[in-house]
Every structure is written in C-alpha cells, then in structure tokens.
Amino acid sequence: MNHLAFFTTGDGCRIAYRFDGPADKPVLVLSNSIGTTLNMWDMQIEALSQHFRVLRYDTRGHGGSSVTAGAYSFDRLGRDVIELLDALNISRAHFCGLSLGGMIGQWLGIYAPERIDHLILCNTSSFMGPAEQWDERIASVLQAKDMSETAEMFLSYWFPPHMLQAQSAIVDSIRAVLLSMDPQGFAGCYAAVRDMDMRRTVALIPRPTLVIAGQYDTVTLPSHSEWIAAHVPGAKLVILPAVHLSNIEYPAEFLSAMLECLLSPSKD
Template sequence: MGDVMMVPVNGADLAVRIDGDAGKPWMVLSNSLACTLESWRFQMELLTRTHRVLRYDTRAHGASSAPAGPYTMDTFVIDLVGLMDHFSIGRADLLGLSLGGMAAIGLAIRHPERVGRLMAAAARTDTNAAFLENWDVRCAAVRAAGGMSGVADFTLARWFTPAFHAAHPEVVQEAREMILGCDVDGYLACADALRGLDYKRQLGSIGCPALFMAGREDGGASPDEIRSMAALTPGARFGVIEAAHIVTMENPAAFNALVASFLAEAQAA
C-alpha cells in the first residue's frame, strides 16, 4: 500500500494515500463521517486492478488537520477539487460513503466535467426532521462527554447490525478507534455542515453514469430513500447490500460485487 502523505488543501492538511499503477485511470475515495481512509481497506485489492486509487482522511478525521469551522457541504466539495488539482487529476471516477458520498454527489453536480463515473453508498441528499434530530442527539452527546466517547456506542449501533457486532468484534473495535480518533470540534463542524445538505433537487442535472447503494438495515439512509435518489438521477443504477450503514466494512463482498459490476458495464460519460 502507498505511503501516507500530507497535502495542503483549502486551509487543511489532508492525509492522502495513493495505490495502484501509474497510467491507470484515477479513482478517488471519500470516507464517511467518523471513519478514515482505512475504512476502504477491503476494497483496495479490487479497485487497484483497474484504477490508480486516491483515498484520504476527510478534514478533522484520522491524520488530517481540523481547521476551525464552520464547514459547509461545499467545504468538502472544494477539498475534493483541491486534491484532484494537486495531483493533476482532470477527471476521476468517484466512490464515496455517507458524508463522502454526499461530497462525491456534490462534485458531480457542481463540477460535472471532473467526474467520470459516480458511486455513492449510504448517502442521502437532503434532510428531514428525523435526520436533523439524530444529529442534535449526537452532537449533544459529544458536548456532554467532552469527547468522542460520548457518541461511540450510539454510532456503532447504527453502523453495523447486531449480528455483525457479535460475529466480528475486531472490525467493530477498528471502527471504534476511528470514531475516537476524530477531532471533537472538527466532528461537530462536519455534523453542522450536514444541516445544509440540499442536493436531492439537483440530482436530475447529473449526466455521468451513477450507482447509488444502500444498506438494507440502514436507518438513516434507507433503501427507499436511496432508491428515490436513483429514480431522480438520469440512468442511475441502484443496489441494496445486506448490511447497516458502513457497508464497505460489514459486507465488503456484496459491496465489491456491486461496484465491480457497475464499473464493468458503465462507460464513462
């Protein structure tokens, strides 16, 4: 695997890892809120067969810095553009999970010329009362505890099914360490940015091949919600994975199969 490098982008220093052979088309991976670039480790063998893969820790996550907020959804899109510009990536296939999927969708809307194919998992594109209340609860728990420990158990319960918790405690522990490694103020700034999520009404403008994926047991980005997004996006494909929210870690075999099928069939616009 490639070495981690620090890249200055949009006022932040982002931890970046690049894998795969030079000369292959680029793919950029963007992680979920409270995850790190290691949340993609189960996908790297597959993706590097066909792509040179750039993955990074979102600002305030992992080894990346946490500039003072406020952040907006555009902050994450600008970070993506800055990373691509730094490495002279004119256009890439994008794969994002949750917050990272939202950022990828935002890039496809704001800068369509930069996106070849779009893949987003567990990423809704608008807010509702339950979504906003969920983030109120999480942020209040973090503030009350004075740290990420206040939200770790709550988050893990939503990230993985009970069966997965029982069968794979080592992966759940790995995820816990990602959560606890987040910068507290940066996490809160990321969560506040989600309140401005408003991409759903713009999905019809996406012109590249797109795949939207949902975890069957995901309470926040339900299959019905993700299916509705696919219906609004011209020609988009939709798939369901037997998992909760962090589908890349809970059911990598099914996730990878969906991605591989899409990449094999969908031609870049």
C-alpha cells in the same frame, strides 16, 4: 506511493491522502463516512488496485487531516476534493463515497461533473433534516467529556448485532477511530449535513451513477437511496442486505457492484 502524503487547501486545511495501484491506471477516488478514515476501504483495496490507481483521503476533521474550526459545508468538502485533484494533476476520476462521502459525491456530480467519470453513491442521502436534531448533536458531541458515548452510538447504527457481539477486529478498529476523533471534526461535518438539501439538484447529475443502499440501514434509509436513484438520470440502484457500512459488512457483494459499474463504458 503506498503511504500517507499531504497537501494544503486554499483555506489552510492539511489533507491526508494515499495512492494504491499502478500509476498508469484510471484514478478512482474513495471518500470515507463520518467518524472513519481512509482505512474504511481496506477490504476493497487489493482488488480495486488491480484495475485502478486508487486515491483515498481523510475528510477534513478526520484521521490525518486537519480539524478546522466552525461549521463545514459541502461546498467546502467538495472543493477539498477538487483542490486535491488539481494538486495531483488529475483532470478526471471515478468517485465512490459512502454516507458523508456519498454526499460529497453528489455535490461533485452536481457542481463539477466534468471532473467525474463514474459516480458511486453508497448508504447516503440528499437531505437529512430536521436541522434541530443536528444542532442537538453538535452541542452534545462538543460538550461530552469523551467520545465513548458517541462511539457506541455510531457502532449501533452501523453494524448488525451479531457483528457487535462477536468482538470483531474490524468493529474494534472502527471503535478505536471513533474514540480518537476530535469532537470538532464531528461537529463541523454535522453542520454540513444539517445545512444540506440536494433533493432537487441531484437531477442535474449527468454522470453514470450507481447507488448502493443497505436494506437495514437506519441512518440513511433505503428510501433515501431510492429517491436518489429515481432522480439521477439513468442511475442504477443496488440494495444489499446490510446496515450502514455496507462495504465492510458485505465486502464481496459491494466490490462486485462497484466493478460492474466502474468497468462499464462511460458516456464520453
């Protein structure tokens, strides 16, 4: 199956997903950052699908998935993944998430570790306070006449100046996704980040964990990744010379770190 399919969660949200790779390989779930779609992983798919049945999905509020009203939570975003796995009869999978996806990955590692084999947490954080800044962002994105200001803000946070100035096709494609986003999708996910604090509970993650950080990331600082790696038992930390979307800026190095983690034996 190499096209979008859909399933509906218990609260009525339609989630878009797709598979790449042979059906007899171990499943690897990829979870996107805020403001992107499952296509943010395109540069890794050819190589990953040689080893895994890759399952990508659009986080609720993004891409082909429904935009549900109100504040989202990581309990809900994490349950979306569990319900997707249940619907597809997948009892256990590897999981890799970047930024918002990495926050979902932390929730899964804490609250549903029996469903996770290896866990990869990329350019992410366990806490991004204070809450007031997220309330301001929620109000701003909902009140804006369009997504242009939000799009340019995110691009400036996500990529180094040379990529922004080079009229990169990759940057242009991500800009197009940002411009097409429903503001409520942003607002709902902003609320989830606002209300998140997993700084203590990440220590409960029992799964083999790789943390990938961007040396020049100003969104989820390297110190945030260092915190996670220091508190998840046995976690390994890799720091790439990247800004925020490290899988796009340094695809080969990112892939190498992923495969080294995912192809190593798990604890059980």
